[in-house]
Amino acid sequence: MRHIQRRSVIAAAIVLACGASTALAQTTWPSRPLKLVVGFPAGSSPDLTARLLAEPLSQALGQPVIVENKAGAGGNIGADAVSRATDDHTIGLMINGNLTIAKILNPATTYDPLKDLQPVSLIAVSPLVLAVPASTVASGKAFFDDAKAQGDKLNYGTPGVGTVAHLGMELLKAKAGIAPVHVPYPGNPQVITGLIGGQVQMALLPPGLAMAQVKGGKLKAIGVTSAGRSSVAPELPSLAEAGVQGLQLEIWNAVAAPVGLPKAHVRKLASLLAEIVRRPEVRQKILNQGWQVAGTSPEGLARRIATDTAAMSDVIQKNNIKPN
Template sequence: MFQTRRHAIAAALALCFSASAVFAQTAWPSHPVKLVVGFPAGSSPDLMARTIAEPLSQALGQPVVVENKVGAGGNIGADAVAKATDDHTLGLMINGNLTIAKILNPATTYDPLKDLQPVSLLAVSPLVLAVPAGTAASGKAFFDEARASGDKWNYGTPGVGTVAHLGMELLKGKAGMVPVHVPYPGNPQVITALIGGQIQMALLPPGLALTQVKAGKLKAIGVTSAGRSSVAPELPSLGEAGVQGLQLEIWNAVAAPVGLPKAHVQKLATLLAEIVRRPDIRQKILNQGWQVAGTSPEGLAKRIAVDTAAMSDVIQKNNIKAN
């Protein structure tokens, strides 16, 4: 009997050691997590990444290190995430990196719909339709004048294939106007052209537009979200100006390589949703010009599908190609 009991104890201990070994192998993360951003330090995605990095590190029990891999509108960073195989690399990305990158440029070296998986939509923001300060008094009057002006009016963007470009083409169709696209190197040049009257309209991020509006140099017609936004609650939606069916937002999201186990993805999504909804973090994100979302992987996947369909239609109808 003693021998039998000893064998039973030995078997139980072996089972415990085996379970501990399995746990050690499956515990995640087991070392620092890399959060790749495809934009330079100080950019909006970089600020978002650094806002969530410390609280996410605390929640995971491992350092979260922000790494900037800059270029191609964020696609170089997205490609690095898509090709990562270490189970400890994530990416903070914008709309285009997760939706239309391959459609705009077939030479893009990753496929956002095949090589990346959604984790969480962190925050969204509308764009502001900005115009020169002396423009028509109301949104309705502005669109009436824009339609009457035909192709004599121009609009500016920070480049072909940007959200501002695709968004304006979408707006043109819904508003029944036909201003001509004038691409610039970046939004600073777009703002200068607006103030100088070389162009008549542009879609700008709220943080850039509202600074100029408050200084009296530009006027805001409205925001591109379906309704008013907490980012700029004083501004009407373009729907209030008579443009129906428009919903266009820029967003930041976290994505992972397609091979990251679903359990890790779900863990990350839950933690990120909790983090961005914390009052202190929510306020930091609002101060950066964003409205908190904090979705599940399924919520981000749905947003990717909707935006991809809408923007793909605009790209194909207008034969837009980005280099």
């Protein structure tokens, strides 16, 4: 009888040990270096954000976090690489276009952001600045009244067809009742040159680029595209203060993962990222880069993706916007 009891105790211990080992294996993820893919070149804004997150995330996870740049197609090459990863150790730092309208804008896009990727956390957001030549006299409501009067005699510049600046300006046109003509450029540096030279009369620019030119006296800022004033450029009014109602447009970056990454790992990452971006020193560094910290749950990012996808797809369809 004692032998039977002893065997039962040993068997129970083995079962418990196996269960503990399984639980331990599940909680010790990641088990090797984590790859953080960025679809833009080194030194770009998404790259700088990714590298800012990599070290504290590595410390929190107990594994190296390696930033890998896979630049091209407006970040879609990197997003595609993340969507195809099956190693449970690859995630990506992406911009809003990669996670929202990539497939809607260009059906040839090789991944579907809504099917092949899953949200982890919205990292940071920023409004765009409506910038005009420094010689522009009108401000606020008077600027839009003048723009309405001039109709299609005015031009606006963007860094390309289908960019947030392009879609955002088409949305602004509808909300403000103005009709400037689109002039696409290779990038924002050329847009700024066009503004300074008077070839285009307005453009939506990231605050980090716009405010340097505004403070240097080369451009003038009408306002920001957020619903209210933004901590990124607190000195600027919102366009709502200039009479443009119902406009809320922000650029953002976020961490996403392959759809197959286990939910437990996704929640672990989201929790850590939210804590990291709220650290005062990290928050300030992100603000210095022209971004306002968010740090959401996966559900929070999913809601943002759904809202922006609906708004931007409506702009694309109404204006029949096609990729170059």
